[in-house]
Structure formats: C-alpha cells, structure tokens
Amino acid sequence: xxxNMAYHCGEKSGKGxxxxxxxxxxxxxxxxxxxxxxxxxCHNCEFRKG
Numbered sequence: 332x333x334x335n336m337a338y339h340c341g342e343k344s345g346k347g348x349x350x351x352x353x354x355x356x357x358x359x360x361x362x363x364x365x366x367x368x369x370x371x372x373c374h375n376c377e378f379r380k381g
Contacts, residue, residue, distance in 0.1 A: 340367050340376035348381035357381065 337352065338344040343366050349358045353375035360367070369376050 336380070338367055338378045338380065340369050342367050344378075344380075349378035350381040351375050352377045352379055 338349060343364060344360070345363050346360050349360065349367065350356070351358065351370040351373065354370065354373040356370050356372040358367070358370065358378060367378060
C-alpha cells in the first residue's frame with residue numbers, strides 16, 4: 332500500500348492510525364474489519380495512513 336494513498340469513510344482500510352486530510356485529527360482502527368467513520372472533529376471523509 333502506498334503511504335500517500337487516500338482512504339474514505341466506509342472503507343475497511345485495515346488496522347492502524349489514520350490522519351484527517353482536512354484538520355489533521357488522528358483516528359485509530361483496532362480491527363481489520365472496522366470501517367472508517369467521518370472525522371470526529373470536522374466530519375471530513377478523507378484520511379491518509381499515519
């Protein structure tokens with residue numbers, strides 16, 4: 332997987348840290364079956380792997 336790849340809400344992108352592309356808020360997924368939710372801070376739906 333490329334580090335600069337964008338991930339969007341609803342995707343099952345795997346365990347790890349994700350960073351909101353709009354405000355920089357961190358989001359952590361604990362399981363490979365978790366889906367990305369909107370950013371809790373700004374509600375953006377695009378993230379980068381952190």
